[in-house]
Amino acid sequence: MNVQFKKGVLELCVLVLLDKQDRYGYELVQKISDQIEISEGSIYPLLRRLTKEGYFTTYLQESSEGPSRKYYKLTNKGRKYLYQLIDEWNEFSNGVNQLIKEGVNHDER
Amino acid sequence: MTKDKFLQQLNDSLKRLSEKERADILQDYEEHFTFGLEEGKTEEEIAASLGSPSQIAKEILADYHLDKVTTSATLGNMFRAIWAVIGLGFFNLVIVFAPAIALAAFIFSGWVMGISLIASPLLVIIDAILHPSAFTLKLFNLFVSLALCGIGYFIVIGMLFVTKLAKNGFVRYLKFNVALVKGGLKHDQ
Numbered sequence: 001m002n003v004q005f006k007k008g009v010l011e012l013c014v015l016v017l018l019d020k021q022d023r024y025g026y027e028l029v030q031k032i033s034d035q036i037e038i039s040e041g042s043i044y045p046l047l048r049r050l051t052k053e054g055y056f057t058t059y060l061q062e063s064s065e066g067p068s069r070k071y072y073k074l075t076n077k078g079r080k081y082l083y084q085l086i087d088e089w090n091e092f093s094n095g096v097n098q099l100i101k102e103g104v105n106h107d108e109r
Numbered sequence: 110m111t112k113d114k115f116l117q118q119l120n121d122s123l124k125r126l127s128e129k130e131r132a133d134i135l136q137d138y139e140e141h142f143t144f145g146l147e148e149g150k151t152e153e154e155i156a157a158s159l160g161s162p163s164q165i166a167k168e169i170l171a172d173y174h175l176d177k178v179t180t181s182a183t184l185g186n187m188f189r190a191i192w193a194v195i196g197l198g199f200f201n202l203v204i205v206f207a208p209a210i211a212l213a214a215f216i217f218s219g220w221v222m223g224i225s226l227i228a229s230p231l232l233v234i235i236d237a238i239l240h241p242s243a244f245t246l247k248l249f250n251l252f253v254s255l256a257l258c259g260i261g262y263f264i265v266i267g268m269l270f271v272t273k274l275a276k277n278g279f280v281r282y283l284k285f286n287v288a289l290v291k292g293g294l295k296h297d298q
């Protein structure tokens with residue numbers, strides 16, 4: 001898939017994952033790369049940028065095993081932005097699906 | 110690539126950031142390695158799936174420079190931001206660099222014209238000192254140059270506004286461009 005396109009979608013993926021619960025960076029990366037093929041390193045700059053823009057807050061939490069984890073928490077502003085992105089995504093993917101459906105049908109005839 | 114080599118390369122490419130910010134970024138990746146190693150992956154595997162450190166650094170630096178140019182738009186900051194945005198893709202060389210040069214050339218020529226018009230009476234005076242003859246012609250030249258000088262003032266005042274407007278406009282264009290290159294336009298910003 002096109003790299004630039006994927007990057008835009010990554011933002012949506014990160015926000016969606018944080019909607020129901022707080023997560024730490026590695027967890028987010030794994031969740032996403034389980035589903036989509038990405039270069040994992042680009043998630044961290046994305047997290048930094050979204051944090052700077054006020055969509056997340058972060059906190060450190062000690063864990064029994066391993067180093068302390070940096071958790072990301074969605075802010076109200078972030079949640080609003082998420083819903084807006086979901087709407088845009090639905091509108092976009094519906095449109096593309098419709099085009100694919102029409103295109104493929106015509107080809108089959 | 111080993112963990113140390115990955116972190117070293119990332120660190121080297123981020124020299125322009127402050128000590129604190131750089132440490133913060135490296136910390137994220139160090140943690141990533143630690144968690145990955147715990148899951149039984151090798152350092153090479155983790156580094157490979159992270160992607161190239163220089164590409165990661167490019168993304169971080171582009172964000173950083175845009176941030177800076179938004180808070181203080183000095184010429185140096187502006188140039189570094191343009192450069193960082195160009196770094197995001199060759200495609201951008203055309204759509205960022207060309208308008209930047211055209212705009213800069215326009216502004217530069219506007220200033221040169223305004224200032225030289227303001228200075229034109231000086232030339233008449235120098236001419237009069239060097240060649241003290243043909244008095245009526247000199248007088249005519251002097252009045253014309255005074256009129257030009259007035260026009261020059263208007264141009265310079267206009268250029269002050271144009272320069273300011275262009276600066277703000279271009280910063281916004283850069284941001285729009287980054288959003289475009291990163292995929293998907295955001296309507297809210």
